[in-house]
Amino acid sequence: MDMKELRALGKEKFGKACRMCPICDGRACAGEIPGAGGVGTGQAFRNNISALAEVKLRQRIIHNVHTPSTKFALWGKILAMPVLAAPIGGIAFNWNNYISEEEYANAVIIGCKNAGSLGMVGDGKLPEIYQGGLRCVKEAAGWGIPTIKPRPNEQIIALARQAEKIGAIAIAIDVDAAALINMTVSGQKVGPKTYKELLELKTNINLPIIIKGIMDVSDAVICAEAGIDAIVVSNHGGRVLDHTPGTAEVLPEIADKVGKVMTIFVDGGIRTGFDVLKMLALGADAVLLGRPVTQAGAGGAEGIACLMNHIKEELAAAMIMTGCQDLSGIDRHILYTK
Numbered sequence: 042m043d044m045k046e047l048r049a050l051g052k053e054k055f056g057k058a059c060r061m062c063p064i065c066d067g068r069a070c071a072g073e074i075p076g077a078g079g080v081g082t083g084q085a086f087r088n089n090i091s092a093l094a095e096v097k098l099r100q101r102i103i104h105n106v107h108t109p110s111t112k113f114a115l116w117g118k119i120l121a122m123p124v125l126a127a128p129i130g131g132i133a134f135n136w137n138n139y140i141s142e143e144e145y146a147n148a149v150i151i152g153c154k155n156a157g158s159l160g161m162v163g164d165g166k167l168p169e170i171y172q173g174g175l176r177c178v179k180e181a182a183g184w185g186i187p188t189i190k191p192r193p194n195e196q197i198i199a200l201a202r203q204a205e206k207i208g209a210i211a212i213a214i215d216v217d218a219a220a221l222i223n224m225t226v227s228g229q230k231v232g233p234k235t236y237k238e239l240l241e242l243k244t245n246i247n248l249p250i251i252i253k254g255i256m257d258v259s260d261a262v263i264c265a266e267a268g269i270d271a272i273v274v275s276n277h278g279g280r281v282l283d284h285t286p287g288t289a290e291v292l293p294e295i296a297d298k299v300g301k302v303m304t305i306f307v308d309g310g311i312r313t314g315f316d317v318l319k320m321l322a323l324g325a326d327a328v329l330l331g332r333p334v335t336q337a338g339a340g341g342a343e344g345i346a347c348l349m350n351h352i353k354e355e356l357a358a359a360m361i362m363t364g365c366q367d368l369s370g371i372d373r374h375i376l377y378t379k
């Protein structure tokens with residue numbers, strides 16, 4: 042399987058839910074939720090793309106970097122690349138029923154594992170979504186990260202216990218789903234979290250905790266003060282609040298403030314290995330891919346592994362072209378500014 046075949050499969054399976062545009066930039070699908078789009082005008086989704094497009098790489102080729110290492114160490118595990126699959130809940134509902142929730146979760150977990158990456162699985166209005174993801178992570182001997190919606194703390198702690206039991210690597214909480222309509226209309230309580238509530242989660246959960254959906258320095262500082270292990274700088278792919286800036290725009294100030302005390306992930310509009318390199322240079326330790334993985338899911342686990350390997354190869358080539366031997370050598374000096 043190659044990227045060309047994957048595109049053809051996606052076009053065949055997705056119908057109007059995802060048009061497989063040459064550049065996945067949120068224009069054609071603006072406002073389409075359910076669907077692949079960003080909320081409202083779709084501006085937050087487009088801002089993710091335009092913020093990354095504005096970042097320029099400094100080409101440097103007089104050096105001796107021939108075989109760069111893309112290896113990434115995370116909580117005692119070594120990944121082949123600093124690229125993970127983002128959690129996607131409601132794939133069937135949003136993506137033309139091309140795959141069931143559990144088939145998708147399985148393809149993500151297995152496809153990522155086979156490529157040396159790591160997949161995250163989601164939560165949603167039906168309890169089955171979280172439980173299905175958990176089963177897939179269990180079958181992969183814990184090689185995955187279950188993500189829990191910002192439910193009341195006692196529910197989060199109970200769901201996190203289940204993740205602890207199956208040996209998951211970490212858990213994530215997508216706090217930016219605090220006002221998600223599909224949760225509230227189905228009677229599933231979600232809401233924002235305070236410093237005290239984060240502290241309670243940290244005290245009661247025996248796995249690294251990732252808080253996903255941070256777009257502001259003060260939120261990042263509160264997470265760090267509560268002892269949270271990692272954050273995802275994310276606007277949920279532009280699906281929760283219209284008119285936010287792009288994640289590449291807010292990442293540097295957040296990384297400068299808390300990057301030394303916690304792991305920083307970022308997502309939003311990352312489509313290529315070049316984009317990955319830009320995000321690492323702006324201060325992220327690793328990135329998540331959302332829509333590109335849902336699209337590669339047209340080829341099942343094999344399709345997702347194919348995408349991850351492709352991104353890794355692009356990243357390695359971009360590291361040669363900017364003179365970076367390994368991830369520790371990537372910082373803002375590889376960005377071009379006048």
Ligand SMILES: Cc1cc2nc3c(=O)[nH]c(=O)nc-3n(C[C@H](O)[C@H](O)[C@H](O)COP(=O)(O)O)c2cc1C
Binds near residue numbers: 309310
């Ligand atoms: C259809 C769809 C469903 C999503 N479901 C979830 C979810 O259940 N939990 C979550 O944390 N993020 C969810 N997200 C957001 C992604 O995890 C990720 O933040 C976003 O897609 C990244 O942007 P990108 O798609 O441009 O790569 C979803 C995104 C999409 C497109």
